[in-house]
Amino acid sequence: MIQQQAFTEAKRMLKGGLHCHTTRSDGRGTPEEVIRYHYEHGYDFLAITDHRFYNFKNYAPDVPVTIIPGMEFDNDFEVKNRGFRTFHTVCIGPSKEDGNGFEQDERLTSGTAKNQEEYQKYLDEFHAKGNLTFYCHPEWSSTPARYFDKLTGNFAMEIWNSSSVMGCDMDRDASYWDELLGQGKIIYGVATDDGHPMEQHCHGWVMVNAENNINAILNALKAGAFYSSCGPEIYNFYVEDGKAVVECSPAARIRFQSDMHPTVMKISENASLTRAEFSVNGWAYVRVSVIDRDGNYAWSNPIFL
Template identity: 30%
Template sequence: MGMRAFQAPGRFWRGNLHTHSNRSDGGTSPEAVCAHYRDAGYDFLCLSDHFLSRFDFPVTDTRPFRRAGFTTLLGAELHADATSHGELWHILAAGLPEDFEPTGKDEDGLALAQRAREAGAFVGIAHPQWSGLTIEDGRAMAAHAHSVEIYNYTCDLETARADGTYLLDELLNEGYALSAFASDDTHFKYEEGLAAWVMVKAEENAPEALLEALKAGLFYSSQGPVIEGFSIADGEVAVECSPAANVALVGRGAKSENQWGPNLTQVRLSSERFEGDWFRLVVADAAGRLAWSNPVRLD
């Protein structure tokens, strides 16, 4: 999954999958949210307002705000009972139909996620650290999700609980095939976002092509670093990237390989210790900003 994005046809498109408007608890209009990302040079946006009865279950229609070079995916952040803490699930669903039915009275989070997936959405487990999700929660939702939110900017600002790697890696250890996405989760109350995004490989910047690529794992995530090449041959992983201070492969337990140094742009790392298992690529620049590949399995 993680390397196929770099061999697939097309080009990379920059997008944010998780953010909010005043259709739910955001601080500005859908039109202004779309303009904010478009003006910042993003290629696409999924506006994921909270799908709750108090907001009239919005799947916010952003189609009127598409422009040449900028498109949108319809979506929402879905909620239903109950995590292991007795709290609502937070489930990202990008690519929902506009007429996605409101959450049923007795519909739990797992059934809601599965219904979104069957409706064609890319389904993500949102901010697992912020929610305090356990491995049991992860196992329950992993059968219905495509991806885990590996970094959430607003959770970082508000609670310093932005990381999803602990849950993703435990689920990878158990054999689940999940990708990893980063996002802003911006609400436009005090934060402007533009701090974490996905780079999706597709032949065109169109909703259907982007959605198909997301579900196939043809993307990587970043806070700034650019991954230009990622391949493997003869037991060696080759990475090409924007200037980095650390390029690392991380896997099960403490398994890792890395190269550290100033202005790294081409790195070769052994894949030997990951044979029969999995690894992820993490690129860090001198400012500490990260980029993450999707997982690679060598089993």
């Protein structure tokens, strides 16, 4: 049996936010308000990732939310006479004591990269400083996979971004993820909010199989021991005897997919599916999406076969 890493040795699943903004950059809520708001919505951890402005600090120290150090970095790249595209990357890292090479309130400057090869040097620098990176809102950035598929070292990419969904109806269901997975890349999918105004926070999150401390959470993310959700819960996902099996909270639809036919959708008229299976013989990987009666998604990470 191959069990997706989120579901091995069941620890408590931690609910976490990996991408948000505050008044430290162009968000509307103060860092303290944003932390409290996430706590009220059941979050165990949160990264405050203001634009090019690194944060380690817990601005609401009485609230039991683990703050993951981080920031968001960006570079634009020009397309002659036709507007521009942009690369955005969230960095998350350990404490200073555990080797994070950034400083509290360190500011970075944005610039222009000619292409993804040139942008790679920034990722290399962030990784050398002990940080993990993930690629943000590819649809909103107008970067189909061919514009970011050669970047190396990203542990994940965004498959849901509440700000892009609410602003542009984009980045809502992983449209470019399978292009990278189909190339054999091991890259996980994260749901984030990228919340700027308060109403954009707490719609998309990750559920991580880890102890509640920064290093354990980072290690679990890097290992793919998590799933992403806007509501539904996934309790188990594994492949056994050529069949992928998922167990989950009551669902109206469950979709198994890879980068080849046949994608299969199991449907329940009364939204009562709590288990589904599908033969995946010949597939290189399988992932599953669980959709509840209100249309909210949860996405497993892939099982590589």
